Amino acid sequence: MCDALGIVNFSGTNIRVRGMEDYRPIGAFSFLGRYRVIDFPISNMSNSGIDRIQVYIRRKPRSLTEHLGTGRHYNINSKRGKLHILFAEGKDENDIYNTDISAFLENMECIERAHNPYVVIAPSYMVYSANFDTLLQNHIDSGADITLLYHSVDNAKEAFLNCTTLNLNRQKGVLSLEPNRGNAKDRKIFMDTYIMKKDLFIELVKKAKSLSSMYTLADVVNAACNELDVRGISHRGFFASITDLESFYNANISLIDFKTATSLFDNENWPVYTRTNDSCPTQYFETADVKSSVVSNGCLIEGTIENSVIGRGCVIKKGAVVKNSVILPEAIIGENVTVDCQVVDKHAKIIHAKEIIGDPKRPGYIRREDTL
Amino acid sequence: MKQNNMLAMILAGGRGSRLHDLTNKVAKPAVSYGGKYRIVDFPLSNCANSGIDVVGVLTQYESILLNSYVAAGRRWGLDAKDSGVYVLPPREKADANLDVYRGTADAISQNIDFIDTYSPEYILILSGDHIYKMNYAKMLAEHKTHNADATIAVIGVPMNEASRFGIMNTDEEGRIVEFEEKPEHPKSNLASMGIYIFNWKLLRKMLIADMKDPDSNHDFGKDIIPQLLNDGKTLYAYKFKGYWKDVGTIDSLWEANMDLLDKNNELDLNDPTWKIYTEDVTTLPHYIGPDAKINRAFITQGCIIEGEVKNSVLFTGAEVGPGAKIIDSVLMPGVKVEAGAVVQRALVADGIKIGKDAVVGSADSEHIELVAKRVKGVE
Numbered sequence A: 001m002c003d004a005l006g007i008v009n010f011s012g013t014n015i016r017v018r019g020m021e022d023y024r025p026i027g028a029f030s031f032l033g034r035y036r037v038i039d040f041p042i043s044n045m046s047n048s049g050i051d052r053i054q055v056y057i058r059r060k061p062r063s064l065t066e067h068l069g070t071g072r073h074y075n076i077n078s079k080r081g082k083l084h085i086l087f088a089e090g091k092d093e094n095d096i097y098n099t100d101i102s103a104f105l106e107n108m109e110c111i112e113r114a115h116n117p118y119v120v121i122a123p124s125y126m127v128y129s130a131n132f133d134t135l136l137q138n139h140i141d142s143g144a145d146i147t148l149l150y151h152s153v154d155n156a157k158e159a160f161l162n163c164t165t166l167n168l169n170r171q172k173g174v175l176s177l178e179p180n181r182g183n184a185k186d187r188k189i190f191m192d193t194y195i196m197k198k199d200l201f202i203e204l205v206k207k208a209k210s211l212s213s214m215y216t217l218a219d220v221v222n223a224a225c226n227e228l229d230v231r232g233i234s235h236r237g238f239f240a241s242i243t244d245l246e247s248f249y250n251a252n253i254s255l256i257d258f259k260t261a262t263s264l265f266d267n268e269n270w271p272v273y274t275r276t277n278d279s280c281p282t283q284y285f286e287t288a289d290v291k292s293s294v295v296s297n298g299c300l301i302e303g304t305i306e307n308s309v310i311g312r313g314c315v316i317k318k319g320a321v322v323k324n325s326v327i328l329p330e331a332i333i334g335e336n337v338t339v340d341c342q343v344v345d346k347h348a349k350i351i352h353a354k355e356i357i358g359d360p361k362r363p364g365y366i367r368r369e370d371t372l
Numbered sequence B: 001m002k003q004n005n006m007l008a009m010i011l012a013g014g015r016g017s018r019l020h021d022l023t024n025k026v027a028k029p030a031v032s033y034g035g036k037y038r039i040v041d042f043p044l045s046n047c048a049n050s051g052i053d054v055v056g057v058l059t060q061y062e063s064i065l066l067n068s069y070v071a072a073g074r075r076w077g078l079d080a081k082d083s084g085v086y087v088l089p090p091r092e093k094a095d096a097n098l099d100v101y102r103g104t105a106d107a108i109s110q111n112i113d114f115i116d117t118y119s120p121e122y123i124l125i126l127s128g129d130h131i132y133k134m135n136y137a138k139m140l141a142e143h144k145t146h147n148a149d150a151t152i153a154v155i156g157v158p159m160n161e162a163s164r165f166g167i168m169n170t171d172e173e174g175r176i177v178e179f180e181e182k183p184e185h186p187k188s189n190l191a192s193m194g195i196y197i198f199n200w201k202l203l204r205k206m207l208i209a210d211m212k213d214p215d216s217n218h219d220f221g222k223d224i225i226p227q228l229l230n231d232g233k234t235l236y237a238y239k240f241k242g243y244w245k246d247v248g249t250i251d252s253l254w255e256a257n258m259d260l261l262d263k264n265n266e267l268d269l270n271d272p273t274w275k276i277y278t279e280d281v282t283t284l285p286h287y288i289g290p291d292a293k294i295n296r297a298f299i300t301q302g303c304i305i306e307g308e309v310k311n312s313v314l315f316t317g318a319e320v321g322p323g324a325k326i327i328d329s330v331l332m333p334g335v336k337v338e339a340g341a342v343v344q345r346a347l348v349a350d351g352i353k354i355g356k357d358a359v360v361g362s363a364d365s366e367h368i369e370l371v372a373k374r375v376k377g378v379e
Helices: A039-047 A062-068 A100-106 A108-113 A132-142 A198-211 A217-224 A245-254 A258-262 B017-023 B041-049 B064-071 B104-109 B112-118 B136-145 B159-164 B200-212 B220-230 B250-261
Strands: A004-009 A052-057 A082-087 A118-123 A126-128 A146-153 A164-168 A174-179 A187-197 A230-234 A239-241 A282-284 A289-291 A293-295 A304-306 A321-323 A338-340 A342-344 A355-357 A364-366 B006-011 B054-058 B084-087 B122-127 B130-132 B150-156 B166-170 B176-181 B190-199 B235-240 B244-246 B286-288 B293-299 B308-314 B325-327 B342-344 B346-348 B369-371
Touching: A004 A039, A004 A132, A039 A052, A039 A118, A039 A126, A052 A062, A052 A100, A062 A082, A100 A108, A100 A198, A100 A217, A108 A198, A118 A132, A118 A198, A126 A187, A132 A146, A132 A187, A132 A230, A146 A164, A146 A174, A146 A217, A174 A217, A174 A230, A187 A198, A187 A217, A187 A239, A198 A217, A239 A245, A245 A342, A289 A293, A289 B293, A293 A304, A338 A342, A355 A364, B006 B041, B006 B104, B006 B112, B006 B136, B017 B250, B017 B369, B041 B054, B041 B122, B041 B130, B054 B112, B064 B084, B104 B112, B104 B122, B104 B200, B104 B220, B112 B200, B122 B136, B122 B200, B130 B190, B136 B150, B136 B190, B136 B235, B150 B220, B166 B235, B176 B220, B176 B235, B190 B200, B190 B220, B190 B235, B200 B220, B220 B235, B244 B250, B250 B293, B250 B308, B250 B346, B342 B346
Parallel strands: A004 A052, A004 A118, A052 A082, A146 A230, A289 A304, A304 A321, A321 A338, A338 A355, A342 A364, B006 B054, B006 B122, B054 B084, B150 B235, B293 B308, B308 B325, B325 B342, B346 B369
Antiparallel strands: A118 A187, A126 A239, A146 A187, A164 A174, A164 A187, A282 B293, A293 B286, B122 B190, B130 B244, B150 B190, B166 B176, B166 B190
16 A cells, blocks of 8 residues: 555646647547556556545646546545546646646645645656556655656657756766756656655745745755755656657557557556547458557548557548558548548548658647548 | 336346357356447446436346446446446345246346335336347337337347247237237237336236246246236337347357448447447557458457458457467457467357467358367467
8 A cells, every 4th residue: 555645747838749739738648549648647556556646737627627537447446535636726828837836835735635644746748657656665765855756768869858857876866857958868867756755745845936936846856956865766668758749659659569568558467547438349341451550449440550559439431541640539531541640639530631641750740620 | 217217127137058158157148249248238228328227137047247247337327326227136035935036027026126116107128138229218208108008119020030039910000919929920020029118006916916826937928918918908019120139049149240340230339329338448459460461350459469350350358369360250358369370150258268270160160160168279
């Protein structure tokens, strides 16, 4: 039993995912066909035995609140447990003062009222699996004040560009948190995941306000690195930070490879929960030709699909070719249409445009409910 | 209940012995169908979609799985206040001996006390092992318009098959004048679907009398309906149009699955206005490998396909290894077909493994092969 309050945090104003984020926060992005990005942090918490979870929402709450609902589908105890959705109220969505700190302050009484002695804070915009119970045990045993989770990467020059990196000493002590400026390929990317005592968390949040009204939690932890024992702990396995359209696209496409998928999913021991839509199975017709793809339920498939992720309830008509693309739920790809290297948003219909071809380095984006 | 004053009772005690090994451990209503469903999901979802919110499920044969499955009324949205799915196996009572359900009517008789707690005006009797979508609210509306004592849903069957069914002979208005069980020379092709609406007060009286009758089979078709007609009660037929299947045999269960492969098939499981609800399983979407070949198939979440799938239905978590071929077949939940194996005109039961390069079933067999035991691979 993991005696921590779970906090699912939102992305800062420095992060903007082209197109998709106009409609919903990153946590609500459809992911790998049947999931939403936020299913990963919440399932991690639920599987770790955390059953009091607060989800903070900065902007556009509609799709996220609809998806989360009462949180019953995340397998948290329906009486003892609680999935609490909290808003940063009364602020413009892109206001520089609309920080996580201001949201925590506004909801401080809810944080203070929780009985748990520890907090685990995870981002709603990163995809990974981690056992917070083990990490909390590690944290307690190490005697550190704050434990930060990081992932070592070797492509920080071209990816993770709006992420934070950890500057560690040899003993894994955190010297500072710095933005990834893309000037070195090997970096320790901060997974925006924190473990600490709840009292310390409250203290830091209150302190942040007095230091700067624009401070985020990462800023105040960075400022505290000198006085506190802040340590990094390395994460292994699949990790994706959904912080621009390219990373969203790449994370989906890379999980088409079943081996990669098994480094994220372990259905027996670590299930990823999501809200069911009660769609029927997918129907493949005579003319279907599908290879190297992940397909969700409720689709009608007559065309060709290769190296793509197909969301729930999509229609791929005769002669259509979908390649290297991420198709979000309920999109329609019409007859003889070719789509390559695209992210096609929910309910889009591509009927008239016969060829939409992008570049894998910079995938194209087709807006929600657009008819082309 | 408040919505329409009608309570539904689903008869789900039957074994379905012609399904052989498939129903060794589970009752027929719990048999898997259509990739992700169990047969009993159909009457339960129909109830939920028709605005019926109290449903009793009468279980008897191998009921452990079925009992726990239907008790989770939340799956069908039947968990609001004053709503619920009640599992009703035979039970011991203060004033009667513990007795198995002796027939369809007896199953209801033994639960008169349960039904009385709701004191409904109407009662809907359903079978737990039929696959169809029906709006019972429409049937109830007709029942009320006719001021009937009972209404029986019927479906037109081909005349040459009519002698296999219970046939209703009606007048021009649809009033039932005669009921014939499996007639040698049928006068009409309207077969009873085993779906009845009764006025509860009347049925209650009849059931109490039927319980005491030593010559009765305690069966709706054999005893209650003929008695009602004898008594000159008003019985109407409610004509149903659409897909309806009673999957009694392996062949017909296979066929019902194959029906789903047709474009615009009548059952239309994709209809967003009449969804069939079922257990929510936590699995990945289905994975299709680089060398897979799929045409005409119905595939659900959790499947992993590396080989060839043609004219087949794959249930939750079925796996098809590299080079394996699945043709004209049904793979039930969790079936694993290893590399190079060939499965043809077969129905493979839940969780069965088919080893490397094994060959199961054949293209020209008369009947569908049921595979209910592990098939060893070729060494």
